[in-house]
Amino acid sequence: MSKAAELAALIGSGQAQGNRNIIINGAMNVAQRSTSVSSLSSTATYSTCDRWMVQYGTAGTFTESQSSTAPDGFANSLKLDCTTADASPGYLLIIQNVEGQNLQQIKKGTSNALRTVMSFHVRSNKTGTYQVNIFDKDNTRIVGASYTIDSANTWEKKSVTFPADTTGAFDDDNNNSLQIEWWLASGSTYNTGTLPTAWETRDNADRAAALNVAIGASTDDEFYITGVQFEIGDVATPFEHENPTETLVKCQRYYFETARLTNSAVHYASIGRISSTTQGVYTTSLPTPLRAAPTVAANPVYNTGSDWHNNLSGVDNRAWSGAPAAFAYPLEDAVVSWYVATAAWASGYVGMVTQPYTPTGESENYISFDAEL
Numbered sequence: 001m002s003k004a005a006e007l008a009a010l011i012g013s014g015q016a017q018g019n020r021n022i023i024i025n026g027a028m029n030v031a032q033r034s035t036s037v038s039s040l041s042s043t044a045t046y047s048t049c050d051r052w053m054v055q056y057g058t059a060g061t062f063t064e065s066q067s068s069t070a071p072d073g074f075a076n077s078l079k080l081d082c083t084t085a086d087a088s089p090g091y092l093l094i095i096q097n098v099e100g101q102n103l104q105q106i107k108k109g110t111s112n113a114l115r116t117v118m119s120f121h122v123r124s125n126k127t128g129t130y131q132v133n134i135f136d137k138d139n140t141r142i143v144g145a146s147y148t149i150d151s152a153n154t155w156e157k158k159s160v161t162f163p164a165d166t167t168g169a170f171d172d173d174n175n176n177s178l179q180i181e182w183w184l185a186s187g188s189t190y191n192t193g194t195l196p197t198a199w200e201t202r203d204n205a206d207r208a209a210a211l212n213v214a215i216g217a218s219t220d221d222e223f224y225i226t227g228v229q230f231e232i233g234d235v236a237t238p239f240e241h242e243n244p245t246e247t248l249v250k251c252q253r254y255y256f257e258t259a260r261l262t263n264s265a266v267h268y269a270s271i272g273r274i275s276s277t278t279q280g281v282y283t284t285s286l287p288t289p290l291r292a293a294p295t296v297a298a299n300p301v302y303n304t305g306s307d308w309h310n311n312l313s314g315v316d317n318r319a320w321s322g323a324p325a326a327f328a329y330p331l332e333d334a335v336v337s338w339y340v341a342t343a344a345w346a347s348g349y350v351g352m353v354t355q356p357y358t359p360t361g362e363s364e365n366y367i368s369f370d371a372e373l
Contacts, residue, residue: 008284018106021240022103023096023180024051026120026228028076029065029244030251036065038083046372049078050251051096057187059089060216067360070226071121073239077226079182082216089216091208092185094225097373099291100170100177106232108136109169118145118180119159119236121227125152125220128213131195132160135179135202139168140286142202143196146210157227159236165199174331175365176373180230181209184215249288256286257299257368270338270367278321279339286334286366293329294369296338324367336369
């Protein structure tokens with residue numbers, strides 16, 4: 001496709017005027033779950049900055065945080081700080097997953113497929129060559145690029161391009177079609193092949209083939225990233241700063257929680273009714289429809305003897321006898337219905353979910369709704 005035709009496609013899709021960035025929360029400004037989580041290892045988890053998953057696979061132990069250390073023009077970054085080293089790591093990578101319906105403008109799998117470019121700011125104590133991939137999960141295809149951190153403990157902006165792919169279209173749905181992955185450490189399973197600069201069927205040996213550093217081999221190791229932008233084209237454009245509320249609502253499509261209250265007051269988390277002698281049914285209003293039916297959870301986590309209750313308008317209350325769960329969820333709704341088992345009482349009453357103050361071992365309490373990829 002000619003440059004003129006590519007520009008016309010950009011304008012027609014609205015990418016040239018705004019909403020260029022396919023990444024959500026690329027400036028790391030939203031962190032609903034926590035701003036810092038320690039002792040992370042051997043797990044894949046959304047812990048701090050919304051929409052950003054870190055996969056830890058025997059690569060040491062880390063503290064993950066939303067950091068105020070950031071380059072000019074940004075307030076926050078995602079930081080990984082090694083607290084226990086592992087000289088022979090399995091893998092360590094930062095990931096953002098993308099719905100297929102948010103990728104249709106790339107026209108992958110067609111004769112009009114478009115090139116893409118990724119730009120981001122990084123900082124680390126370790127100089128060397130790193131690798132970033134985009135992995136098409138619908139068709140098990142991957143392409144990658146390398147970048148170099150030249151100066152230790154210095155913010156550097158990087159930009160890498162990816163070729164168009166006329167093979168294998170992204171599904172046009174709300175499932176996980178694209179995994180964008182920044183590799184920071186790897187074992188031999190992932191680094192004995194060659195850098196996949198052209199689209200190919202995924203080979204694990206190629207996924208970190210260009211990587212010549214290992215974040216996590218020393219407790220001095222740390223890595224920061226922010227200002228991430230993934231867009232159509234060959235040349236990265238300036239980072240697209242959004243209204244903070246717009247970014248928050250985009251994140252809340254994947255994860256939402258009720259207001260966090262400390263142990264200074266009873267938490268009236270939701271209003272509903274007692275649908276039977278052993279079940280409370282509740283509804284929670286959402287700022288935006290969720291991506292999919294959520295996993296409902298209570299913090300502190302429900303367990304036998306926990307302080308979560310159903311409360312009958314202040315007249316009577318019964319402790320939960322099971323963990324909460326969601327009913328079938330209509331995806332166009334900005335209200336989610338959920339239920340919880342409770343100690344026996346008369347049905348038909350209006351009730352509220354309450355968390356008394358001073359829950360054991362906890363300083364905050366809330367209900368969360370997780371619809372992440």
